[in-house]
Amino acid sequence: MSFSNNGYLDMELLRFTTAGSVDDGKSTLIGRLLYDSKSIFEDQLEAVKRASIQKGNDYINLALLTDGLRSEREQGITIDVAYRYFATPKRKFIIADTPGHVQYTRNMVTGASTANAAIILIDARNGVIEQTLRHTFIATLLQIPHLVVCINKMDLVDFKEEVFETIKKSFSTFASVVDINDVRFVPISALKGDNVVDESQNMPWYKEGTLMSILESIPIENDYNFTDARFPVQYVIRPLTDEHHDYRGYAGRVAGGIFADGDTVTVLPSGIKTKIKSIDLFETKLNEAFPPMSVSLSLEDDIDISRGDMIIKPDSMPTISQDIEATICWMNQKPLRIGGKYNLMHTTRDIKCIVKEVLYKINVNTLAQITDDKDVGLNSIAKIKLKTTKPLIFDTYKKNRVTGSLILIDEATNETVGVGMIG
Amino acid sequence: MNKHHLNHLRELESESIYVIREVAAQFERPVLLFSGGKDSIVITHLARKAFYPAKLPFPLLHIDTGHNFQETLDYRDDLVKKIGAQLIVGLVQESIDKGKAVEESGYNASRNVLQTITLLDTIEKYKFDAAMGGARRDEEKARAKERFFSHRDEFGQWDPKNQRPELWNIFNGKKNMGEHFRVFPISNWTEMDVWQYILLENIEMPSLYFTHQREVFCRDGVWLATAPFMKLKNTEKAEIKTVRCRTIGDITCTGVTLSEANTLEEIIGEIAATRVTERGGRADDKRSDAAMEDRKREGYF
Incomplete structure (x- = not known):
């Protein structure tokens, strides 16, 4: 990992989920992302090499990097959502690695719930199949803002542009039915590394960037709702000390919109209006709070507010x-x-x-x-x-x-x- | 760029503060497990931020194996005094004296596993219903599947195949009598994030994390600190080296790194360049491929 201190302190966080059918090569893709971005440590790689040899694999089986629980290793399947972490100089990534079996819709939904982006894997030999539709539907149902469709195993179809274009077309037909804002397509070979982190030498016809470059550049800053101000009250802070005798702070995480010092707010369900006296986080007084910040609000008037109430701005009622x-x-x-x-x-x-x-x-x-x-x-x-x-x-x-x-x-x-x- | 945008450290901070406040709101008797290691130091810092200007609404709990670095205990006591927190200490020695735990023997004897017994006993004694800890999902593969709110049955056990679904930021802390939760507020942080955050927030750290001279010996490729209760094999030789700790745990199984890093910036630079996971120096994980999973099932942190 190349490294500059200030740069690292100011990176963006992208959460994404991966969906693919059993043999689409999802674990291999994740292994490849981790391996080629140099996020695998020597001791992890040694363990995987040992296991690959033991299993009689001809190459380092990158899929083994992500097999967590003993029963999963025994059965060679992924049972539960697993979270993986890696970083490049541009972004930090959290992968919600979800199994693709039919019976695991619940895991896919779980992984999708916090994701900014979803990777949908398609086997180039099979094209768009029933499971592709299911994965895409779930991604859109959970309102994942960005989709990246990876057409994998391009090496097995001689890296042919027609294959890629045909699959892209048939996916787009389907996509017009569901609600997708932002979708991109990448032809890859997770096994050989084409267009995952490094540009493929085998597909000169494709020029829209590797998967990694897409993940590094998808604009995510507007993924939250900055319009409708919502602050669910989580906890009431009352120090009851001599120093902070009258302090009463409403702690919570901004769920939507922008709250500024002095803003008029309405407390629900009571409907009482008041003003924001201060926005605090530890010893810092903030001018504004926006999603997904955890802060504490103090208000001008003494109102009975408890956990479960919601502070909003009156221009947009829930x-x-x-x-x-x-x-x-x-x-x-x-x-x-x-x-x-x-x-x-x-x-x-x-x-x-x-x-x-x-x-x-x-x-x-x-x-x-x-x-x-x-x-x-x-x-x-x-x-x-x-x-x-x-x-x-x-x-x-x-x-x-x-x-x-x-x-x-x-x-x-x-x-x-x-x-x-x-x- | 949108000026209403958090960088990754602030987003992680915000998520963790949310989780910690959720614990205080949902449970009657929460506790924060404090080992003196960097992760528990960061959680304690986040907890202070979560409730400021009030004090922590829960005590700190240190499960003391008796095999500590003295620096850890000094740091712990200073911190508790500084932030006005309540400290509870659970002694592994007491579990051994009561016959509840049996000391391991041999060269690799460690009290690390015995901590689980003392932890579960202490949880029961004080009727804690949620114990927060500094485990991170990037540490080890069995941890990669752990929830923020991890449900434990009456025996303190973790059932990895039967975990509650956890979606969005909604955390279900409901439980039956006798059951409790382990909560991991910094689940989504990596080792790098932790150090970057320590630098960003200028958090005071125990001296052990910075370079110092220490008597060490090499076992199975890992440098370990010498201590009165550590037995050296004939082939092992104690020598003075310039080292620092990458993790701090029980002294018997905490590997030290040869390092001259003396500032947070230098530590971060070292981690960025390093090619071995931090648990690579933990003898407790090397016991088997599923060592962590097995310990977790039993109720280990």
């Missing part, structure tokens, strides 16, 4: 309602119960809700709405109606990924059984 429609992904073996009660967590609120109705399920391979089968089991995606015991303060997921997302928790086991995107 929705306040007990009736919520959401697209959910079911994460548990135990199916969704229509009429069932669940705990619901949304921003910093924790309330109860009842499932009123399943409107339809979505076939993740065809995107067709299913209305004649309303059994929502593990890995199902469905549009449902919920009623909460108290009004929820929310936005649509499309407008804001923080104030538009929720999770459902089983009252008996406390497990997170469902996750939802409002709207």
Whole structure:
């Protein structure tokens, strides 16, 4: 890694997820990104070399770098979302490495929930298949702002431009159906390293940059909502010391918009208006706070505010309602119960809700709405109606990924059984 | 560029502060595990930022193997005094005396594994329902799959195949009686991020991390510090070297690096150039390929 101190202190963070079917070479691609960006340490590489020889592989099996748990190594599959880290002089990266099996929709959804970008892997020999559609659908459902479609194993189709162009075209046809803002295509060979970090000598017809150069340059600074000011109150700071006798700070993370010192704000659900007296982070007083900053706000007036309340700016009101429609992904073996009660967590609120109705399920391979089968089991995606015991303060997921997302928790086991995107 | 944009260190900081505040809000008796190592020092710093001007709303807990670097204990006591925190110490020696833990024997004897017993006992004694620690996902492959909020059953065990899904920034800390959580606020940080942040925030660090002269010996390619309770083999020879610690843990299994880095900038430069993971110097991980996974299942940090 080349290194300049000041540069490193001021890098951007990009979170991305990878989706591919079992044999698309996803682990190899991640191994290649880590290896060619020199993020693999000698002792890790030694371990992988040893394991590769033991398994009788002819080359260093980079996929072994990412196999975490013993059962995964035994079965040669990835079970759970794994997080990987690497950095180049331009950016720091967090990869949510999610398994591609049919039964692991829930992992893909998990990895996608915090991602700025998704890499969709396509095997050049197979082109766009059912699973490609599923991965793309999930990426768009979770509103990942940027998609990078990697057409892998180009070495096995003689690096032919026609193959790349045909797949690009058929993907674009599909993409016009779903909601994608930013999509790019790269022909690669993860195994041989073509166009991953280093430019391919085998595909002179492709000139739009390697995967790494794309990851380093995707503009992510506008991925947050900077328009609609939202501050879910997380914790009330009351020092109760002689020095800070009257201090009362509302701690939280800005979920949307920009809050400035002196701004008029409304506290929900009470609706009381006041002004921001100061924005603090430790010993620093800030002029502004914006997503995703964790700060503490103090207000001009003494108002009764507690965790779960939301501070907003009156120019943009969120929705306040007990009736919520959401697209959910079911994460548990135990199916969704229509009429069932669940705990619901949304921003910093924790309330109860009842499932009123399943409107339809979505076939993740065809995107067709299913209305004649309303059994929502593990890995199902469905549009449902919920009623909460108290009004929820929310936005649509499309407008804001923080104030538009929720999770459902089983009252008996406390497990997170469902996750939802409002709207 | 948009001026409303955080760099990676501030974004990581913000995420960690959010997680720490979530712990204080969701649990009745949280605790922060403090080992005196750089990761727990950074978490303590983040916790101060999270609740300032109030003091930490939870105590620090040090699981003391008895095999410490003296510098670690001095640093710990100074810090506790400076920030006005409450400190609880769980002694591995006490677990051994009570017959709950059995001391390992042989040249590679370490109390590292025994910490788990003392940790679980201390959690039970004080009825802690969430223990925050400085583990990072980049450290080791079993850790790569750990959640921020990691659920533990009544026996303190981790079931990697049955973890709760964790999406967005919604952390489910609900539990039944007797169960507890381990929480890892700096999950997404790398070793480099930690040092960069220490530099950015100018956090005071124990002298062990900087270059110094120390009596060491070489075992299996790793330099270890000599100590009264360390047995040297016939082939091993103690010698004075110029070293620094890359991690700080139990003295018996903490490898030191030959280094002349004397400032944070020099340490960062050294890490940028280095080709071995920081846990490469940890004898406890070398026991087997799944050593960390096994210890975690048992309730290790």
